Amino acid sequence: MKKIVVLIMDGLGDRPNSELMGLTPLQYSFRPNMNTLARKGQTGFMFPVSEGVCTGSDTSHLSILGYDPRSVYTGRGPFEAMGLGLLVNPGDIAFRANFATVDASGVVTDRRAGRIRERTAELASELSFELDGYKFTVAAGVEHRAALVVSGPDLSDRVSDSDPHEVGRKVKEIKALDESGERTAEILNRYTERARAILEAHDVNVRRRASGESPANIILLRGAGKAPEIEPFANKYGMKGACIAGIPLIRGIGHLAGLDIIHKSEMTGSYNSDYRTKIRETVHALRDHDFVLVNFKATDVAGHDGEPFKKVSVIEKADEAISPLLDLGEEITLAITGDHSTPCAIREHSGDPVPLLIYTDGIRADQSEKFDEIQASHGSIRIRSGDLMQYLLSVSDRAEKYGA
Numbered sequence: 392m393k394k395i396v397v398l399i400m401d402g403l404g405d406r407p408n409s410e411l412m413g414l415t416p417l418q419y420s421f422r423p424n425m426n427t428l429a430r431k432g433q434t435g436f437m438f439p440v441s442e443g444v445c446t447g448s449d450t451s452h453l454s455i456l457g458y459d460p461r462s463v464y465t466g467r468g469p470f471e472a473m474g475l476g477l478l479v480n481p482g483d484i485a486f487r488a489n490f491a492t493v494d495a496s497g498v499v500t501d502r503r504a505g506r507i508r509e510r511t512a513e514l515a516s517e518l519s520f521e522l523d524g525y526k527f528t529v530a531a532g533v534e535h536r537a538a539l540v541v542s543g544p545d546l547s548d549r550v551s552d553s554d555p556h557e558v559g560r561k562v563k564e565i566k567a568l569d570e571s572g573e574r575t576a577e578i579l580n581r582y583t584e585r586a587r588a589i590l591e592a593h594d595v596n597v598r599r600r601a602s603g604e605s606p607a608n609i610i611l612l613r614g615a616g617k618a619p620e621i622e623p624f625a626n627k628y629g630m631k632g633a634c635i636a637g638i639p640l641i642r643g644i645g646h647l648a649g650l651d652i653i654h655k656s657e658m659t660g661s662y663n664s665d666y667r668t669k670i671r672e673t674v675h676a677l678r679d680h681d682f683v684l685v686n687f688k689a690t691d692v693a694g695h696d697g698e699p700f701k702k703v704s705v706i707e708k709a710d711e712a713i714s715p716l717l718d719l720g721e722e723i724t725l726a727i728t729g730d731h732s733t734p735c736a737i738r739e740h741s742g743d744p745v746p747l748l749i750y751t752d753g754i755r756a757d758q759s760e761k762f763d764e765i766q767a768s769h770g771s772i773r774i775r776s777g778d779l780m781q782y783l784l785s786v787s788d789r790a791e792k793y794g795a
C-alpha cells in the first residue's frame with residue numbers, strides 16, 4: 392500500500408492567453424519535473440464537483456477530499472469563520488458578525504462602528520470565552536467584520552439574527568426558528584449581553600467615545616450556519632491525513648475533515664510563498680501520515696490579478712520545488728491538479744476542467760507527453776473531483792473490493 396500526496400495548485404487551470412502567444416500559463420512554463428511525471432504517468436481532466444460547475448476553493452476542496460459539497464456545504468457562516476482562521480469542528484455553529492455601535496437604549500446607530508480598524512483582533516479575543524459549557528470564539532476580519540464560532544452540546548443553526556440589518560432599529564433578540572434552536576437562542580442572547588458589557592468597558596471604546604468616534608460596543612450576529620457533521624477522513628479512508636496550506640480557509644476545511652494541520656505559516660497566497668518548505672513539510676509529514684493534501688495558492692492569485700507571466704513564474708517555482716517527490720514512486724502516489732480554473736483573461740474562476748496528473752511506480756502510462764490543459768486531451772483520465780480519492784486509493788492498492 393502506498394501513501395498518497397495530492398498537490399492542489401489553486402486556480403491552476405487557464406485558457407490560451409494572447410500575452411503568452413496563445414498558450415496557457417502551464418503550457419508556456421518551463422516545467423521539466425511535471426512533464427517527466429506526465430510521460431511516466433497519466434494525465435487528463437478533472438471536473439471540479441461536476442462538468443461545467445464554477446466552484447469556489449471551499450466547495451472544490453471538500454469535493455476533492457470526497458465530501459459532496461451539495462450535502463455538506465452548509466452555508467457561508469462556518470466557511471467564512473474558517474476563512475478568518477477559526478478552526479470549526481463538526482456540529483459547531485458559526486455566524487458572520489459585525490462590530491457595531493448602539494446607544495443606551497440598544498438602538499443601532501452605526502452598523503460598522505465607524506468602520507473600525509483599531510485593535511479589532513484584541514476586541515475579538517476579549518469576546519472569546521466560555522459561558523455555561525459553551526465555548527465562544529471570535530475572529531476579526533477586515534474593518535468591522537468578524538466571525539463567531541460556538542462549540543458545545545446540542546447546538547442548532549435554526550436561530551434568527553441579532554443584527555437588525557439597518558440603523559435606527561433595536562438590536563434584535565435572537566429567536567429559535569423551531570424547537571431545536573431554543574437552547575441555542577437563549578445562550579446566544581446571554582452571550583450578546585455579556586459581550587456588550589465587555590465592549591462598553593474596553594479602553595478602545597473609552598478612547599473612541601472620548602474622541603467622538605463610534606464605539607464598537609456590540610457584536611451583531613447574522614447568518615447562523617452549522618458546520619457539517621462529516622465523517623472523519625481517517626474513518627472514511629483508513630488513512631491518517633495531513634493538510635499543508637497557507638490560506639486559512641483550506642486549513643479550516645482540512646481541520647473539519649480531521650486532517651492534521653501541519654503548515655503554520657501565514658503566507659496567505661503571496662507570490663513569495665515558500666513552496667520548498669511546503670514540500671519539505673510534506674515529505675516530513677509522510678513519516679507518520681498516509682495522506683497529505685498540499686495547497687499552493689499563488690496560481691489562483693495570479694489568475695485573479697490577470698497576470699499570466701506571474702502565473703507562469705509560480706508554476707515554474709512549484710515545478711522546481713516538487714523535485715523531492717519525484718523519486719518516491721515506490722512509496723507514494725502523487726497527484727497534481729487544481730481545485731478549479733482561474734483564467735487570467737477573465738480574472739475569475741471558471742467552470743473549465745482542470746488538468747490532472749497522477750504518477751506512481753507501475754501505473755499504466757498513457758499517451759500524454761506533457762502536463763497542461765491542451766495535452767490533457769491526449770491523457771487517459773476524465774474524472775469528477777468527487778471520484779479522485781477512490782481513483783487514487785485504487786492506484787495505491789488501497790481500494791477495498793466491491794463485491795465478491
Ligand SMILES: [Zn+2]
Pocket residue numbers: 402448691692695733740
Ligand atoms: Zn480564487
